[in-house]
Amino acid sequence: MIQVDNLTKRYGPVEAIHDVSFRVDEGRIVGFLGPNGAGKSTTMKILACFMPASGGSARVAGYDVFSQSLEVRRRIGYLPENAPLYPELSVASYLDFVAEIKGVGRAARRGRVADVMDRCFVGDMQNRLIGKLSKGYRQRVGLAQALLGDPEVLILDEPTIGLDPRQIAEIRTLIRSLAGQHTVILSTHILPEVSMVCDGVIIINRGRIVAQGTESELVQQAFPSTRIELRVAGATDDVAGAVAAIPGVTGVQPIAARDGSVGVLVEAARERDVRPELVRLVAGKGWTLQEMHQVGMSLEEVFMRAVAGEQEPLEAVPAAEEAR
Amino acid sequence: MRWRPVFKKEMRLYFGSPVAYVVFTFFLLISGWFFSQIFLFYSDASMRSFMQPQMGQNLNVVDNVMRPLFTNMSVVLLFFIPMLTMRLFAEEKKAGTMELLLTYPIRDGEVLAGKYLAALALYLILLALTLLYPGLVAYFTRVEWGPILTGYLGLVLTGAVFLAVGVLISSLTENQIVAGFGTFGVLIGFWVIGWGAEFAGGNLRGVLQYLSIGDHLDGFTRGLIDTKDLVYYVTGVALALFLTLRSLDSKRWKG
Numbered sequence: 001m002i003q004v005d006n007l008t009k010r011y012g013p014v015e016a017i018h019d020v021s022f023r024v025d026e027g028r029i030v031g032f033l034g035p036n037g038a039g040k041s042t043t044m045k046i047l048a049c050f051m052p053a054s055g056g057s058a059r060v061a062g063y064d065v066f067s068q069s070l071e072v073r074r075r076i077g078y079l080p081e082n083a084p085l086y087p088e089l090s091v092a093s094y095l096d097f098v099a100e101i102k103g104v105g106r107a108a109r110r111g112r113v114a115d116v117m118d119r120c121f122v123g124d125m126q127n128r129l130i131g132k133l134s135k136g137y138r139q140r141v142g143l144a145q146a147l148l149g150d151p152e153v154l155i156l157d158e159p160t161i162g163l164d165p166r167q168i169a170e171i172r173t174l175i176r177s178l179a180g181q182h183t184v185i186l187s188t189h190i191l192p193e194v195s196m197v198c199d200g201v202i203i204i205n206r207g208r209i210v211a212q213g214t215e216s217e218l219v220q221q222a223f224p225s226t227r228i229e230l231r232v233a234g235a236t237d238d239v240a241g242a243v244a245a246i247p248g249v250t251g252v253q254p255i256a257a258r259d260g261s262v263g264v265l266v267e268a269a270r271e272r273d274v275r276p277e278l279v280r281l282v283a284g285k286g287w288t289l290q291e292m293h294q295v296g297m298s299l300e301e302v303f304m305r306a307v308a309g310e311q312e313p314l315e316a317v318p319a320a321e322e323a324r
Numbered sequence: 325m326r327w328r329p330v331f332k333k334e335m336r337l338y339f340g341s342p343v344a345y346v347v348f349t350f351f352l353l354i355s356g357w358f359f360s361q362i363f364l365f366y367s368d369a370s371m372r373s374f375m376q377p378q379m380g381q382n383l384n385v386v387d388n389v390m391r392p393l394f395t396n397m398s399v400v401l402l403f404f405i406p407m408l409t410m411r412l413f414a415e416e417k418k419a420g421t422m423e424l425l426l427t428y429p430i431r432d433g434e435v436l437a438g439k440y441l442a443a444l445a446l447y448l449i450l451l452a453l454t455l456l457y458p459g460l461v462a463y464f465t466r467v468e469w470g471p472i473l474t475g476y477l478g479l480v481l482t483g484a485v486f487l488a489v490g491v492l493i494s495s496l497t498e499n500q501i502v503a504g505f506g507t508f509g510v511l512i513g514f515w516v517i518g519w520g521a522e523f524a525g526g527n528l529r530g531v532l533q534y535l536s537i538g539d540h541l542d543g544f545t546r547g548l549i550d551t552k553d554l555v556y557y558v559t560g561v562a563l564a565l566f567l568t569l570r571s572l573d574s575k576r577w578k579g
Contacts, residue, residue: 073430080420088336098428100328100332102429
């Protein structure tokens with residue numbers, strides 16, 4: 001549904017994105033993740049036909065964003081960063097304007113506007129001037145205008161910014177409910193948001209894509225082994241040695257003792273869940289199990305590694321070609 | 325052409341903010357003041373013509389009241405029209421709403437048409453309000469409507485050029501004050517360029533005179549519709565709007 005090939009955008013001498021390629025299949029929700037200034041907004045502006053790329057191509061809903069821009073624009077809903085709106089218009093009259101400009105017929109307009117206001121929880125403010133609304137409401141009015149006209153593809157630049165926790169939850173539920181009928185690409189720098197809302201993740205850093213795939217794929221690639229932190233009390237003998245003897249365990253490191261308990265960090269092959277064996281060992285030795293949990297497998301760590309460049313990019317990214 | 329959504333939105337913005345009301349109020353105050361002064365002067369002259377009948381030969385009410393009023397109004401418009409047009413594109417660019425507008429399924433030409441026609445509509449309403457003055461004249465005396473109507477046609481065309489120049493300049497900047505002053509400067513420039521004709525010789529003289537905006541209004545206020553003037557106004561509007569389209573298009577290229 002969205003197909004991006006070798007997209008490059010230069011602002012004068014500065015390269016905002018370099019050789020970006022990805023695809024988003026129909027009905028999927030993909031999170032575009034990256035630190036500020038990584039090139040998320042630039043990519044989205046190109047996809048929304050607001051500005052042309054310097055190189056490469058992008059197709060949305062089967063049409064080229066540059067040469068068939070009008071066809072693309074008929075099929076997208078776009079929420080730019082910071083949701084720019086007209087402060088002097090009321091919510092209802094603004095949405096009516098958007099519905100009309102998107103070609104919703106006069107007869108259907110009222111109903112459609114009421115519908116998106118309901119879905120985005122702005123109905124109670126419909127006669128208020130947009131300039132008088134709080135940031136959270138403005139953001140949701142911005143989302144409402146993107147949804148108008150029932151576009152196939154939604155391009156949402158930081159849709160939950162400025163919302164309070166309850167509103168964030170509501171909007172995430174709303175976006176989640178779009179899966180299947182709509183293809184959504186949303187940018188964010190809130191990592192849990194991606195886990196909750198998205199089917200896939202694209203991580204971009206300094207204008208280059210450093211990782212893409214589903215969350216579990218990325219976690220598996222980044223961490224071939226699982227790590228379990230185990231903490232027991234009442235152990236008089238060698239905990240680390242006993243744990244290391246369990247089949248499947250690939251490494252054991254002691255961690256700081258606390259209140260007479262002994263802690264170890266257990267590394268094991270991902271395919272093999274060693275936790276039942278650990279529990280049996282603890283029980284058999286007569287130790288007291290205080291704590292056992294998996295560590296360091298979140299998307300957050302994948303992200304931090306990808307962005308900090310501590311390791312090689314998770315997916316083979318072609319070696320940077322220098323400026324042509 | 326799907327210009328109506330943008331047209332309606334612009335009208336809502338004009339009337340939803342104080343812009344339309346402030347412009348209407350002050351334009352009517354100023355032009356009303358002109359009208360009353362000219363009219364008082366005219367009635368004074370009419371009185372005196374009783375004593376000296378030979379003075380009364382040229383006391384046509386249209387020539388003596390409406391013509392100076394039209395000229396005065398066109399000068400006031402030089403100041404007022406930039407304020408109607410300066411926000412049209414500059415404000416959208418500054419606020420970022422341009423980004424949304426240009427990603428809706430609507431052509432640049434349709435956006436431009438909506439905005440230009442909205443400004444033109446506001447201007448026509450403004451002119452319609454000034455029909456009060458010839459109405460008052462007609463109440464007191466018999467008038468020839470022909471030259472008054474052509475005079476209004478001349479004002480409509482002059483305003484149409486002013487507005488097109490204003491829209492063009494607003495599309496070039498994101499700063500409303502720059503757009504306003506830029507428009508004002510260009511319009512004044514085209515107004516006074518004709519003064520240079522006096523000292524210019526040969527072909528230049530004709531060119532300068534033809535470029536001067538004010539000179540083209542003169543014929544209309546005398547009841548004369550000259551093709552030369554019509555061509556001037558129509559090409560002025562077309563050129564300015566065409567350049568605006570190019571300017572909007574360049575946004576897509578430059579990003």
